[in-house]
Amino acid sequence: MEEEELLRSLMFLMTYMLMKRRRDINNANVQRRNEIQRRIRHRQYFFQRQRRMLMMMIAGGIRSNVRIRTRPWTTTPSTDWWERVVMTEFQPSDWLDKFRMSRETFFYLCDKLRPRLARQDTSFRLALPVEKRVAVALWRLASNIEYRTISTLFGVGKSTVCRCVRDMCHAIVALLSSIYLRPPSEQELEDSAQLFLSHWGFPHCVAAIATLHTAIITPSNNASDYANPAGWLSVLSQVAVSGRGQFWDVCASFPGGTDPADILQNSSLWATAAEGGLSPEPPPIFMGKPLRYVLLGEACYPLQSWLMKVYPEEKGRRASHAALTEPQRLFNRQLTRALRVPEEALLRLRARWQCLSKRNDCGLDVVPTMILACCILHNMCESHGDAFKAEWQVEVAESESPQPDHKQLLSTTMDQSHAEEVRHLFCDYFEEQNN
Structure with missing residues (x-):
């Protein structure tokens, strides 16, 4: 009896092992057939892709040898719009309208960015020329139109447009910051001070600080931090503008709800100006005293010996400060007038590069670099003297949301102790000039 049980168990075990072996062999055969079919499909796709590329190259060679009559841009095929229309038929006004710069400045920019933007041809694809990559990116910055439209216009993929914009912005910051966004020299400080005095009537001033809000899409994290005082989402930037209307310092990438005073105190501009880096040594003479050059700022900034802002206006009987004197009112009027320098510079910036005036749908990792x-x-x-068209400015003023107004900083805890003495010197200066 025990032998029969043992034999039955042994037969059951052998039957199970045989069935498992047969199942494993069947699974292996199925996997082998699937792998063979996958390789066949991949090889067919590879050969079809090579055949399509060969046909495109042949067709491109045929089109390049065929003489095509001149047609309007709207009916020109995207495959030769760049090579034929832009490079051969664009007039100076066309370069200015479409790329916001002259033809000479455009090719100067291409030469400067070539070390970072040049790509090598591969066996399957011809690399885009640097000039075309720059043109694609400039078109996006100037118009802020969607990638799909630019893709159709230039005959490239949407991902290529996105990559061109990202690569060019990074290349500009890496290669041109040391030329066009650097601390000023002593001569530039003196020239800027002369411009503030001659054009705006404010002496001993070399730059003005202002803020710029750039509208963005809703971020995935901490969206409430990006709501600015006007209620819409933005990235906040701090800029220092010289008397020529050019930017000396730009501090970008802050959420729109950030206090501008906090940005200033944590910026390199604060450390540089506090240490006298924006004034020559020895300091120039003002009102019979040696005094470093000053910067002008909005009412949301703290008063410093190197940063002047207006006196707070009286707000009724409960105001904690006395009524302003006539010299103080005169000081406020002159400073407010001089603050038109950064206001006009930012308006020209947004008008020329409308990606900053409309809602920017790029990711938050790209927007600061783009700014x-x-x-x-x-x-x-x-610097190159490229023309600026007034209609750009009118278009932006009519279409964009107004820049938010920041609250006036009334607390004196951040003000420098002897800054009021410096501001009083300017009051004395304007009083003398008025008399």
């Missing part, structure tokens, strides 16, 4: 790149391009165009 810096636009400021550098602004300085480059201004």
